[in-house]
Each structure stands twice: as C-alpha cells, then as structure tokens.
Amino acid sequence: MNICIWVFLVCLAPYPTLSHTHDVASAISKLRFILDIDRDLTLQLDTLSGQVQHFKDTIDLIRTAKLQPLPDILEGKIEDFQGSEDNLKHPTDQLVIIKRFYEKWNPVQQHLSSSSAAVTLNRIVDQLKTNWYLAGEAMNGILRLHETYGIPASDFSDGRIGDYQSRLKMSTRDLLDIGTQAYQIKKWEACSEYFQLAEERLSRMLQNSSANRDDNSSCCENSYNRNSFEANFLDINATLFLGYAYDQHHYCELKLGNYHNALDLALKALKIAPDNSNLMENVGLIKDYMAGKVLQRPESSEDFQPAELAICKQSVVSDLQSQNFEHFPVDSESFQIWAKCNYHDNNNPALLIQPIKREIILDKPYLEFWHDFLLDSEIDDLKELSLPGLARSSVAGTKGYEYSDIRFSQSNFFSDDSHPTVRSISARINKITNLTTELADNLQVANYGVGGQYGAHYDFGGDNVAEEFFKNGNRVATVLIYLSNVELGGMTAFLRPKIAVKPEKGGALFWYNLWRDGTGVLETEHAACPVIVGVKWIANKWLRYHGQEFVYQCLP
Template sequence: EVFSSYENVRNINKIEDHLVQLLSDYISEDRERLDTLERFHQYVIKSKNYTDPGESYIKYPTNQFNVIHRFVADWKNLEAWTSSRNEAIASAFNTYRQYFPDQNDVDGAITAIHRLQDIYKIRASHFSRGDPISSVEGSEVRGQPFNEKALLLFIKDAYKKEEWLRCAGWGQQAFQQLQTGKEYDPPTSSLWFDISDHFAYCLYKAGDLQHAVEVTAEMLVHYPKHKRLIGNMKHFNDLVKKGEVKLDPSKSKRSVISEPLINLGEVQDEDVEITFIPKLYPGADKVVLTEKQIYEDVQDKDNKNWGLRIQKYKKLCKEEPSLTPKIKRQVERLTCYYKQDTPRSYLKPIKVEVAWPSPRILLFHDLITDEEADALISIAQPRLDRATVHNKKTGMLENAHYRVSKTAWLDNDLPEDKEGIVRRVNRRMEDATELSHDYAELQQINNYGMGGQYEPHYDMATLHDMKVQKRKQSAEGNRIATLLVYLREPEAGGATIFTDSGVRLLSRKNAAAFWYNLLPNGDPDLITRHAGCPVLAGTKWVMNKWFHANDQVFTRPCDLEELRREKDSKLYNGQYTI
C-alpha cells in the first residue's frame, strides 16, 4: 500500500510529474505532427481544387508532375506517420502501394515537360504559374502554380544534362519566386542557397556573365565568407579583366535581385580583388535569354539529318504548315465522298476525305462510334505496357525516349469483349480500306500521356532495315498500309505529322487516317515518314491497324511503275466521288 507512507506518496508524486512531462511532450509532438498533416492536407485539397473532381486536374502537364512527385516525396513519409495510428490508412497503403510511382516516374515526367517546352515553346514561367494552354476546341486548360521545391528539381535535371540555358530559364523563375512568393524562403534557407547557386552557375555556363555576377553578388551579401562564392566572383573578375568576356549591363535583370543593393565592398577576403561593381538598370529586365537561345541549346545532338528532321518535327507539331502554291492548288482540289460499294458500307456509307495528295492520305470520318472507342480503350487499359521499338542493331525490343506511350494488342474474342467489338471494328476497317485482313496485325492500342510522343519513323521495314538486320521478307510481306484510328483526342498537342511532306493531321475522335507505306511495286515509299507529336494537355488514344502486302493483289495490283502512287487503287482513284 502507498497511502500510509508519506515517502511513498512523494515518490508517486514525482512519477506523476515525469509522466505529465512525457505527456506534454507527446501532445506537442502530436500537435506538430497534426499541424504538418493538416498543412499538407489543405495544400492538396486546394491544389486539386476539389470543386471539380475527376480528371480535369491531370489534364495540365505540371499538375500531373505534381501528383507523381507528391507520391515520391510526401505520401511515403505520411505513411510512416499515419499508418501505425490508423487502420484504414494502413490498409489503404497496403492496397495501393503497388501503384505508387517512383523516382523514375519523376525523372520521366521532368523530361516530358522539358520536351513540351522545346516543341511548343513554353517558358518555365508559363508552366510554373499554371498559365492556360488553349485546347483544340478553343477552351482552356489551367494548371496550379509550382512551388520552389518543384522548380529546383527542374533546375537540377537541366544542370545534370548540361542544358545551361534551360537550367537558367527555370532558375530565373525559381529565383524570382523566392523573392516574391508567398511561401517565403529567406536567404538563410538551404532552398534559397541551392536555387541561387545552381542559377548563378548555369547563367555563367550559358554565357550570361552579367547576370551570373549579379546573382553571385547577391549571394555574397548573405554569405560573405563563402569560399566557393568568393572564388567564383574572383574568376568572373579575371575573365572580365582578361577581356575574355564582356559584361553587358544593358542585360541586367535587376528586378530579380532583392534589396539591399549589391555592395561588393562587403566581401572580406584579402585574396579577392574586386574591381567590378555591376551597374544595375531597373528597367532592363525583360528577357535575359531569348527563346531562340533556349531551343538551340537543347537541340538534338545526333547526326545532322536527324537533327534536321527533328527540326521539321518540332515546327510541324507546333504550327500549321505553310504550303507552297503548287501544293496549295493540289490540296484545294481534294475531295470528299461517300463510299458505299460493299454490302455493309451500302447500309452504312463510309465518309471519306482525301486529306493529302502525296503521299495520298485518306481520312475515314466516324469510322467507329463513341461506344466502340470507349470499349476498345477499356479492354486495352489493363493490358497496357510501355511501348517498345526494334533496336536495329541488336534486333531486340526496348524502351526508347523517342517512343513514349503505352501499348496493348487486342485479340478477337477476348473474354471481356462480350459484344465482339474488336471483330466488328476489324470488319469495318476491312470495308473501308478494301484490304484483306487475313495477314493484318492485331489492333495495336496506344495511349500517350504527358509529353507522350512517337518521333519520326516509318511503319514498314525499309530496304536499309532489312539489310542491317539481314532480314528476309516475311511470309505475310511488309506493312503495306497503315490505318490509324483516333479513339480519344488530347486537349492540346498530339498531332500526327508527316515530316517529309509537311502534313499535319489533328486527332479527330472516331476518324481514321489511311495511307500506303509501300509503292505499287512493293518498295517502301520513303515519303511516308511520320510522327505522333507530344501530348501537351490531356491524353491521346489511337489504334494502329497494319495491313500486310500478302494477299492484296485484288485491291492493289502490283505495278512496276514505282511512282504511280496516285493511280494505284480503287480507293485513290476517287471513283466514288459524288
């Protein structure tokens, strides 16, 4: 018993004091933990703008990045904090963990956003503010602002790849946000230092010494004894003194430098002889780096022709091609007609538009219905795998940066395809093209996400491919024709373009583009080189149907005259024109 002894009571009284202390530690730790959780909770709710649940949030590319990044950076930590205290959360984490993105996904998303910058000429500031992207229908997709932590990841990625101008572009945005942002990170924070440090270095490497000096000087105000910064400043001065570089005060970007004014006299280090005090002009803050500079910097480092092709790709993806008068006249003569010459198409005519003269490209409008498109997408969804390409050297299939999409091949008679939609759509494609389906490949469904693309390529094997791979012509023959069905169109970007003839087709839901990859004599038609442009907002779904050369003699008889492209089939003769 305790009560009968004063000493005993004194003892438990002390114990209680200790317990109270532990409890109050526990409460304040927990409160801190809950405060952090609450801040994160509010941040996610606010940025996802829960008034409009569903998919609209992830139509904007940097919002997609933010979701992916939150899983890698935040949710993982939150699991450790919450799951031991809450069964529902713990079991949700267990169920969902298999779907969580990882660092590879973050890196892939950064690369995709950099690709979108290059092709659609979008500045870091545009993405970072979540400025609107105009959609094909004229509506707008808006994003959420980026915080400085996310910006630093983009800076570091460009830095690692030695893309100095790009790095400086993101750096400029981050530096500006540091000065003006709501979530104020003072110069004493490691984030401030890290951003400024990368920014200054990238500016220097990008050849913008004026600005590099200004940022370094600003850093020296806050870190006057920092050895490396002092060394950098000295190096900059040496360059100027030797006349290797000139400072250009007219390029000054004064507005991004916070008060107080730079005073290099504050640097206290006997070794350093600072002779230069940058002149800062508050008005000259428009643009330090021209867009042209940014995009030249990140051009393809491959061979020259490939570089040229990529240039065409980028140009065509971004804007409507300008036509020569000759092509313009040809395009104006193109027709539309109803095709009604098979029993099935007699009942349901197929709308054909001749979209381009050479290579002849046809568009079959409303080839499939909304329900069919949705059904094919939902059958494909669980089967999607990262698209692979043939490595011409090794003959192996592998992932590649130039083909970024997910792919599924659809058989006839899949158990979930109760209505036989795959088979029905195959028949419709046969009716439209009049090509024999016997040697055709399965339907290949492709889904492109943010920045998803397929750079210029041929669908058929070229003679060069066959030589390199010592490949014999297969029994089914080369891919004679492509039918590309648009199952779902993206909000912005994602055109199909033909680099060598300057054609640009915007995805049009339920329509299909058709062209021959082979000339009538069976040789590859090298003018058919084409590409799928990066998806800028939303997502794009297409289906490829590749017909093979074997068994097509009735629709497309061989012709030794290899250039008679336009005369080579009933379809192309336009004999159905009404």
C-alpha cells in the same frame, strides 16, 4: 498483417533452422551447443525487437502521411479531378498531382525499403518505387513542351497557356525540381527560366519574413499564400534554397554564353556559401571568358531540335492565333489545304448504305482521312479494355522491340479474338481497303502522358530492325485511329511535305508504307507532336504484306 501475429510467426521461424539442436539431450558431448543456441536466440530476439520497432515506425509514418490526404495537399481541389480524365487535361495540373503524390509517399517508400518488414509489403514498395519515375517523366514532359513550343516557364508555373487555365499552380519546390531536371539533361534555356522564377519567389519570401521570427515556413505560408506542404518544404532555411538556385542557375547562364548574368549569380551564391570552392573556380573562369582569355561556344537546346518540332510548333500557332498568344512567332509557310472529299463505298455492298467519309489529304505520299470511322461506344470499349494493361510503349529495333527515348506513351495490344469491337475494326478496315487483316499486327491502343510524343519514324522496317519484324512481311499500310480530341498539340506531323493532322475523335488516317518494289515510302516519315493540353488516345493497325499479293494496289 496484424503486428502481434507477425511477431508470433517470426518467433516461431528460427526453430526449424537450428539443425544442431537435434538430439542434444541424448548426448552429453552435445550439451556445449546449448551455449551456442542461447547466444543465437538472444541475437535473434534483439534483431526481432529492432524489426518490430522499425515496423511500428513504418506504420506510424504511414498514418502520419494519411493524416494529410492528397485533397488537403492539393488545396482542397481534388474533387475537381475525380470522375473523368477530361478534368486532367492541363499539363500543370498533371505535373502537380503526380509530384504531390510522390512527395507524400516517397518518405514511406524509403523507410520501407530499408526495413526487413518490407518483405511483407513488397507490392506496396514496388508501387511506391515507380513514383520518382513518374515524377521525373512528368517534369521531362513539361520540358519537352517548353522546348518544342517555346512556352515560357512562367506560363506553366501559373497554369496559363493561351485560353487554357489550370486549377493548380506550381510550388517553389516544383520550380526548383524542374530547374534541376533541366540542368541534368542540359536544357539550359529551361534551366535558366525555372531557376529565375524560383529565385524571385524565394527572394520575396525572405523580404517579407518577420524580423523576429526564424521560422521560414510561417513567412512562406503567409507572404506567398502557399499551403502547409509548401511551407514544410521551405521551413529548413529558404536562404539555402536560394543559394542552391543561384548556384545551378549561374552554370546554365554560363553554358548559354550569358557571362555577365552568370557572374552576378555566382557572386550571389558565394555570399550565401562563401566556402564553396567550385563557385570560386567558376568565378575565375567566367572572368576569363569575359576577358576573351578562354573561348567557349554557347550551347542552346535549339541547336539540337529535330526537324519535326518546327512542324509541331507551326501547327500550334494556327490554334493559338485567335487567342492572341504572343509567344509563338507566325511562320510564313502555309500548310497544304485538304481539298478532296467524298463518300467512299469501295464497291463493297456492306458500305453502300453507310459509306466512309473519305478526305484525300495528299497524293504523294498517298494519305487519306476517314471521318467518323469509329463510334463513341467502340472508343469506350477500347479504352476500357486497355487501361488495366497499359505499359510503356516500345519501338522496333535491332534486338527486337525495345524502349526508346523518342517515344513517350503507354500502350496495350489486342487480337481480333479478344473482343467483338476489335474484330469489327479489322473487318471494317478490310471492307474499306480490300487489304486482308488476317496477318496484321494486333491492334495497338496507346495513351500519351504529360508532354507525350513520338519522334520522327517510319512504320515500315528496314536494316535497323530485327529479322522477327518481317515474319509476316513488311508493314504495307497503316491505319492510325484517333480515340480522342486534343485541345492543343498532339498533331500527327509528316515531314515531307510539311503538314500536321489534328486529332479528331473517331477519325482515322490511312496511308501506304511501301512502293511497288517493296521499298519503303520515305515520304511517310511522321511524328506525334507533344500534347500540350488534352488527353490523347490513339489506336494503330499495321497491315502486313503477306496475304496481300493479289489485292494490294501497289503504288506506282
């Protein structure tokens, strides 16, 4: 809004609210209110003046931010990421872009949030408030990939994962932020690795700094070939950041039971911050640990890894063996080979001319794969429909559908009446399976973000879900449709037996969730492995038991 117009409207606003000004001139006894009115107007004018100045400061801040566009912050490489999601497949690129956007706009958001002018810019403020959530989720995604697949922090930092190379590289600030995030969520191995990388960079910057220059930004930019954004972050004092890294890092090493490393880092931090009482206490504690006076069981993130992560890791080993990627130990356990393939028409005249390409993966649980189930044009329709309304995915719980830390994706739902393609998919499923889709859940379309995954779960409901879940009966069968290929990771892992299915664009998995007596098939427990490289899109159609009574081929 034009500032002059905004000021004019605000100036007019107080008058209708001053009800005691009514009829002052007709009663002498009310003339005393004139003094109150004068005082009120003066205070409001002073306040208004401050608001206008704050608003002007905000405009100046926004203009300053715009003077350094995101393309410049990203070292002129923004054109590499425009036009197609295919250019945003590498997790390092994804993280760097999200964090640069946050780091650019967060000062503006904080300024607006503290200003009454923010009332006129609510939509902008709300959008900016989501930035830290996005940046935090991106860092958590990197940490999930680190933990699940054992990919070293140095590979993410340099953007090198097997044969996949990112266009961007992480800055020193990125390393410090991810290390801090790992510290906060107790991922001690990752915490140690990322802080060590940050320390190496900061030490190199300080060693190469000119003796007659106190401006660390110049040394940082020249010695490490970082852009001005990196330099501006570090120009306060690189030594302080190094001390911070030592301090956080020593605690991670302490939790891992690496006492000699922890002591060395704590002493280095004390040289930079000699008055830090917490560090002094920890030095004494570490010495007690080393002397055996105090016992502590070392903590490792691997102690708490879910079973499905081993399957996810093994599935990636197969993809990376040909790339000589040494960071993944090869498991001796081999995966079951898919053997039964045929053209399936289900005795349905509509499928005689173009039968489904069916591959039977397992007999127990019964699991089959339909190749070329969707056309590329149908996939494009689903993505186009979904993008505007994508929102954080939820899971069925005791209180209805709720958010959960085991699922990291965004999704949208579509009824058969929403689009001809959605209706066509339901009809096709009915022809292939003989199962009615009239009472099925709406088609869910989901997109996974940085390190996106879905922990081990069942599609059928049990005692742990709300009664409303069973309105149309339990989920009798699942159709999981892949809307994209995924270069690395993103497998669908089944825990019993241990197999992983690689996403194939246009293909679909089908399985039954219930036994003859209506109880759940426990062998259908499955998970979506974290996506390493690629963009994963899927669609789910969950078929309900009601309406299937005379057509459902019950499992024995």
